[in-house]
Amino acid sequence: MATALGHVGDELRSAAGGNLVALVLYGGLARGRHRGPRSNVDIAVVLEDASPERIQEITPVLMAAWRAAHVDAWILARAEIPGLAEVFPTRLLDIREHHLVLHGEDVFAGLEIDRRLLRLRVEQELRNLSLRLRRTLVTLAADPASAAAYLTTTARPLAIQLAVLLRLAGRTVPAEDRSAAIFAAAAEAFGLDGEALETLASLRQGDAPAGDVRELAGRVQVVATRAADVARSLDLESAS
Template identity: 30%
Template structure:
């Protein structure tokens, strides 16, 4: 992570604009930096790049800019052609809904005007993503339960990864996801019938509050895992 990631973001945007010229349709910032809860110590800068044409020849001029961006500790941008992005709403509905809700146009124009996400596609990806994240959580929980520090890191990182699941669940229920993690988890817990307090340690930790680290075999972590298990069962039951 750079010392001034937002300054580096503008530098990257300018490099991409010069390298791509008229082939650049959109460069979009999304994720926590667009939602307003960016933490320079923990958050990434997530970017969507749309080009008129995507070929080896049109990608080559972007090489230096993308390599330098990744070397600074940032994830590589998602790169789509115009046609490819319009056709992706059934494949990446969760990501596209998140982008539509909170984004910042760095260069070019917004690509979301005529993009429509179907509920059936959103629900299908929601189940797949929730199941995958649960499988990962179970495996890491088994491996770290005896180590309080590792268990703390697991619950903290797992919770952040499940925020996208909470947002998608609220959307599938026909509601608008709240912007803050506290309100979002409260809304998702009400929809799925979850124990909100099972997420209290993770919520406080995510908010930067001073909370004691977890200990070995900590019941807080077990309660969190049980709540996630119930969350996935609820998602499975959705029609």
């Protein structure tokens, strides 16, 4: 993968020239948690000028990278990054904490994230997950395999939101960036259903679902609702 990313970097520098501010690896591979062919390779391509004409210059490189190694590019203009931190605070926080500069400037180091906006976004993401899980209880009631597959996709996003919630509440975030570790810490800190979260983490690792998948979906839905309630109740003045 390092060779493939090096090739992408060389090709982007050649295509974009001085317009390429930075090429930054983030996501699972940056955390050391890449899941092989099942996972995309997430990169941020930061340009000085991200107009359609300048993006066209790098399109062939990015299309080839996607076909070759599932390299998924988030194309940003340097000037819009502070604003993106306001509307996507959890994503930018995750990138700030877990990234590797492949080329150019470290545009994410020291990026300011407003804790009030972060709290609001965490609650929004958790509420959205809760609502989608309620819908799943209906639409996939007769299809346990599809329900299990859907639950698997919720595990990592839920873990990311719970990790931010731990941080906002002044609790210790596990040094080991694994969903299971985050779930265990959040269950203890906020009184969440630790057994359901442990089962969800196992499901993400490829274990066969144990018991009634619909029941598990319901329990995870309750976890998401409870965590959203915790986010809403946070006193950010006293949380350190």
